[in-house]
Amino acid sequence: MASEKHVPLSPIAEFPPEEMVERVTDFASDLRRRRTVRDFDQRPVDKRIVEQAIWAAGSAPSGANHQPWHFAVIEDKAKRKALREAAESEERAFYSGKAGNEWLDALKPLGTDAHKPFLEHAPVIIAVFAQKRGGVSTSEQKKNYYINESVGIACGMMLTAFHRAGLVTLTHTPNPMRFLNEVCDRPADEKAYMLIIAGHPAKGATVPEHALIKKSLDDISSWI
Numbered sequence: 001m002a003s004e005k006h007v008p009l010s011p012i013a014e015f016p017p018e019e020m021v022e023r024v025t026d027f028a029s030d031l032r033r034r035r036t037v038r039d040f041d042q043r044p045v046d047k048r049i050v051e052q053a054i055w056a057a058g059s060a061p062s063g064a065n066h067q068p069w070h071f072a073v074i075e076d077k078a079k080r081k082a083l084r085e086a087a088e089s090e091e092r093a094f095y096s097g098k099a100g101n102e103w104l105d106a107l108k109p110l111g112t113d114a115h116k117p118f119l120e121h122a123p124v125i126i127a128v129f130a131q132k133r134g135g136v137s138t139s140e141q142k143k144n145y146y147i148n149e150s151v152g153i154a155c156g157m158m159l160t161a162f163h164r165a166g167l168v169t170l171t172h173t174p175n176p177m178r179f180l181n182e183v184c185d186r187p188a189d190e191k192a193y194m195l196i197i198a199g200h201p202a203k204g205a206t207v208p209e210h211a212l213i214k215k216s217l218d219d220i221s222s223w224i
């Protein structure tokens with residue numbers, strides 16, 4: 001039999017039934033106001049907000065609790081410049097045909113292009129890495145499991161944390177992202193997963209109308 005040790009669950013808050021509904025409804029309404037924004041104000045973001053957003057992300061469930069993620073906060077000007085140059089070069093190839101017509105057509109309503117100034121100038125730029133090997137302690141080198149699922153959930157929790165702080169975010173995935181290992185000094189067995197950009201929105205920032213079209217509850221769920 002398993003020889004694992006269990007400890008009591010720390011108390012979690014309980015609420016009267018109606019208050020539970022109210023709390024989850026408030027949370028959902030707030031989260032539904034989250035927007036992906038591409039124009040950031042230059043105003044700096046308190047380092048404690050970034051640390052707490054990483055702390056929130058690091059609480060995500062993960063395969064065998066190996067926590068297969070690393071968050072590199074890119075502050076250095078030269079690294080940001082290198083990041084922007086490498087990403088824009090990939091994006092130029094992407095937008096000038098590599099993506100294929102179907103993908104480019106799908107992106108048209110967003111109005112995005114290869115120009116990525118936020119990679120240099122946004123107040124917060126975090127490169128998220130997924131670790132192929134690791135363990136419950138950073139010194140371990142065991143195989144990791146459900147890496148994409150685990151890191152994806154952690155990223156979602158980070159976006160939620162920034163939103164709760166009153167900031168806007170952008171998930172960015174230059175393709176391919178190999179160059180990020182070099183920019184961020186990360187080992188070859190880590191895979192760049194996505195960039196999370198955060199900050200205050202620029203004055204007059206806009207979002208594409210397309211982004212406001214959301215599927216209904218009936219569209220996205222079934223009770224069987």
Ligand code: IYR
Nearest residue numbers: 091107112113172173174175
């Ligand atoms: N990485 C490119 C293209 C892009 C792809 C998808 I799918 C998007 O939802 C948005 C953009 C870029 O960032 O421009």
